[in-house]
Amino acid sequence: MTDDEKATLRTRDFWGALVLMALSLFFLWRTSFIPLFGENRAGVSGADWYNSAAIVPLGIWSAMFVLSVVLLVIAIRDGGAQRAFTAAGIGWDPAEAIRIATIAIILTFYIFGLVPRVDFIICSGLLITCLIFGYHGSHPRRMIMSAATMALAGLYALIAHFPQAEWGKPHDDDWVSLILWGALTLRTILTAKGPVIRAIPFVAAIVPLILVSAMAFGFRQNVPNRGGLFFSKIEYHYYVTLRPLWRD
């Protein structure tokens, strides 16, 4: 580790230690909600302190607080506090910030917005297209375009069908995601070159299809959004058209 890297690390440690101290204090306060000294707990009254469900968490968060103070002292002693309010001090890199922020947007909308509501093949195809197109070659504009596409699909699904009762049907959010996936794929094929880019449509379509089919029909496991636009039809034909062929 170079001196510069160490200095950046200590600045981050300074902030990290402060966050840890705050977290420790918050959870120590939350631990005080768990009965410790002889109160009625879980329907059992008159029990002693060593029976309490709070005893171990109390030790953990107290130790965490002490260690975060130690970390804070080390960080301050090594100059972390002096550089704490400078961009260079915390190692701020605009290019890296764009990369991380766009990945965070893509993954957040994928997990929270699309996977519960949109057909798994469509949303995973869109994810694969966004990630390969956006990050192969490290072009910031492509990263932003990928994040915007995923955010658009995710926001529509979240706003149009927020309640759990609407996750399976109707399929308008599936169609929106499918159209966005198609548009991004077209943009990819028309503007970018190279074997990796050419492989995107195939990887994006085949991988989720194989995985979801293997999981649902091979391992007989639950898969996300069984009522999705494509999967509901695949499942129907598997049980109605295909399976009777070998069962009979």
Place this chain on the structure above:
Amino acid sequence: MDFFLTQLAGFGAEFIDLITDPVAYIYIVTSVFLGIVFGALPGLTATLAVTILTGFFGNKIPLDYSLIALLGAYVGAIYGGSYPSILLNIPGTAASAATAMDGHPLAKAGRGGEALGLTTTASFIGTLIGTTALLIFVWLLLLISQSIASPEKALLALFGILLSGTLMSEDLVVKGWIAGLAGLAMAMVGLDPLLSEPRYTFGWSYLFSGFQVVPVLMGAFAIPQIIEGLRHVNTGQLVALKGRIMPNTKAIKRHMPTIARSGVIGTGVGALPGVGEDVAGWVSYGVGKSVSHDGKNFGKGSLEGLLSSETANNACIGGALIPLLVLGIPGSPPAAALMGAFKLNNIIPGPTIDPEIILRVVAIMVLASFTMFLMGLFTAKIFIQILRLPQTLFLPVVMVLTTIGSFSVGGGINDLYLMLGVGAVAYLMNLMKYPIAPLVIGVILGGLFDETFRRSLLLSDGDLSVFVSRPGAAILLALNIALIASQFPILQRKFAKLRGR
């Protein structure tokens, strides 16, 4: 001698049972192949291979086959890391970082085929050394562990977390301990094991059963890897492979003492709780450099250097399974993923484990090492082709694999939220050089620590002397205190002064 023969007979019966099952070959060949692919691709790790396969095979097929799939992937991935180390000078896994030191200079000198042949043989022998140690020591330790009660179990779990935090810290030891405590704290979420008191559930019913192991593993190991890897990386020039990949029997015979020493070191390091194959490789490399006559050539293409790291990292696998099977404490991060698979199948590793499972594990390890050896010799060209794949192509696929694997384990969509949350925290921890292994060990051992610590106090009516009155507990408490005290600067200075005298 009788004991050893009984063990051999038990192992022989399990091994014959395994090799006469045609379905076992489908699992072993597929999983070893997948393991080598995961190991060979820089950006994917052995832990990730075992974690992802746990999501797929953990509870969906009979335990025997799921163990074949997971152990096969583990053995394959640790070996597979040597390909990019030798041909690209980029370690495929942290475990093969030391391999690059001598492997790449050998490849540049036109001896890539010989280097790969030697690493294949060394990995094979290393796995067998670790497995033999597993076969012998697991039973001796199981006998000892019969007398272990709650105080010893609590202190042992704490020692495992502290030791993992101490040894896996790249920066400050205090960060390793904080990571371990964070894992312990995560294990406190849900209904407590003795009184069913809800802790930190914030009224969310999903949290009543606590954090599930597989989404935590996926989040901790896969998400940071995906975020970190999604960037343009110049993979460097792949060194053209010259010569056939064949085991060089003369060199192996000549360097047998090095292989034996590295195997023992790897097994020993593996047996330490939470300390993985990367540490085993470097420790063995360091020892090899200081004791070998060829030490000055280490780092310049020394065969002994190559054998030191590559034998040790594979021997570490058997070692890591010893504390897992005997005490329920994972010896390495991939072993923590294996622990997750055991938990999914309602098997509690520890003194009460079914002895047949241990013999089965040993038989699988032997078959996996043979499969790895044959694949290394005859299908190496496929793995070399795979090295050309950019990580921006396969990491998105890994994200989809992780999502569906985590979803199907049981908790559904909530498990995905947990996975992403843990992943974000783990990425920040990586950024600030906090080790992830102690966090995972903490999550896995947290429940055991909480239950046994409180049970000890309950049985002694709150008398804390229960942790010193039993000899085993007193020794473990002393070890815990010594481990913490060893990091105090005042004591470190005094110890250095004493050593100087």
